[in-house]
Amino acid sequence: MKIKNYLLTFGLIVSSIISTYYATATTTAQQGATQPQAIATADNEYQVGAVLFMQRAAEFRALAYQAFNIARMRLDEDFDKKNLKKLAKAERKMTRAVVVDIDETVLDNSPHQAELIKNRMPFTGSVWTAWVNRRAAKAIPGAVEFLKYANSKGVRVFYVSNRNEAEKQGTIDNLKTVGFPDVSDETVLVRTTESGKEPRRQSISAKHRIVLLMGDNLNDLSNVFERKSVNDRFAEVDKTHEMFGRKYIVLPNAMYGDWESAIYEYGRLSEVEKTAKRNAALESY
Numbered sequence: 563m564k565i566k567n568y569l570l571t572f573g574l575i576v577s578s579i580i581s582t583y584y585a586t587a588t589t590t591a592q593q594g595a596t597q598p599q600a601i602a603t604a605d606n607e608y609q610v611g612a613v614l615f616m617q618r619a620a621e622f623r624a625l626a627y628q629a630f631n632i633a634r635m636r637l638d639e640d641f642d643k644k645n646l647k648k649l650a651k652a653e654r655k656m657t658r659a660v661v662v663d664i665d666e667t668v669l670d671n672s673p674h675q676a677e678l679i680k681n682r683m684p685f686t687g688s689v690w691t692a693w694v695n696r697r698a699a700k701a702i703p704g705a706v707e708f709l710k711y712a713n714s715k716g717v718r719v720f721y722v723s724n725r726n727e728a729e730k731q732g733t734i735d736n737l738k739t740v741g742f743p744d745v746s747d748e749t750v751l752v753r754t755t756e757s758g759k760e761p762r763r764q765s766i767s768a769k770h771r772i773v774l775l776m777g778d779n780l781n782d783l784s785n786v787f788e789r790k791s792v793n794d795r796f797a798e799v800d801k802t803h804e805m806f807g808r809k810y811i812v813l814p815n816a817m818y819g820d821w822e823s824a825i826y827e828y829g830r831l832s833e834v835e836k837t838a839k840r841n842a843a844l845e846s847y
């Protein structure tokens with residue numbers, strides 16, 4: 563009897579070890595199959611609200627329409643003869659241009675951000691490029707309609723982006739698929755040597771009169787905001803406040819941007835250090 567009991571207990575232990583091993587092996591294999599290569603270490607929970615605001619808040623859509631409605635009003639004003647007379651003759655003759663940033667200005671990359679949150683992954687170039695190459699970003703509400711309207715009036719559209727050369731074809735295809743006008747090798751200006759957009763803006767102004775600059779990042783509008791601290795960014799915005807809603811049109815992006823890099827003081831920080839900087843930057847009472 564005793565031997566039987568021992569054998570039964572031994573058998574149960576062995577089967578329990580075997581089943582635990584297989585359960586663990588299966589889970590690991592599934593994770594290996596579904597999780598991207600990047601090490602899952604980032605705490606992106608703080609971004610959930612920002613991504614949901616972009617994907618689920620009708621207020622976000624309203625803000626986007628508001629931005630493109632203002633842009634249209636300003637463009638119409640520019641065509642008003644009374645206003646044209648105020649310009650120097652040489653400027654009057656120049657072809658108009660509207661300069662837009664791409665990410666979070668005309669294309670919505672919130673699914674990429676959501677993917678990072680779900681997999682607890684930090685932002686990496688390879689995961690980003692894979693997203694770009696899916697050519698799956700949707701248009702920001704109101705963007706296609708406004709740019710088509712501008713283009714129908716003879717205004718050139720320039721897409722100035724810090725996506726890189728390797729991502730250019732995917733970007734062009736994506737922009738065309740969702741219906742943007744004037745999309746070509748010539749009008750999509752990606753980052754080559756530097757991320758600052760001023761030289762690209764200047765190359766456009768050499769042959770065009772830029773009527774509007776649109777972006778979700780202040781650096782899309784002017785280089786005066788570049789690499790500035792949080793307080794200096796505030797000061798620059800206060801100094802140029804009359805430009806907003808006129809030549810400068812800003813779109814909301816709470817997911818990422820130079821506003822966040824400024825909190826990190828533009829440093830290459832670990833995820834833990836970033837969390838600490840974010841918490842330290844909070845203003846409470």
Ligand SMILES: [Mg+2]
Nearest residue numbers: 663665666778
């Ligand atoms: Mg952007």
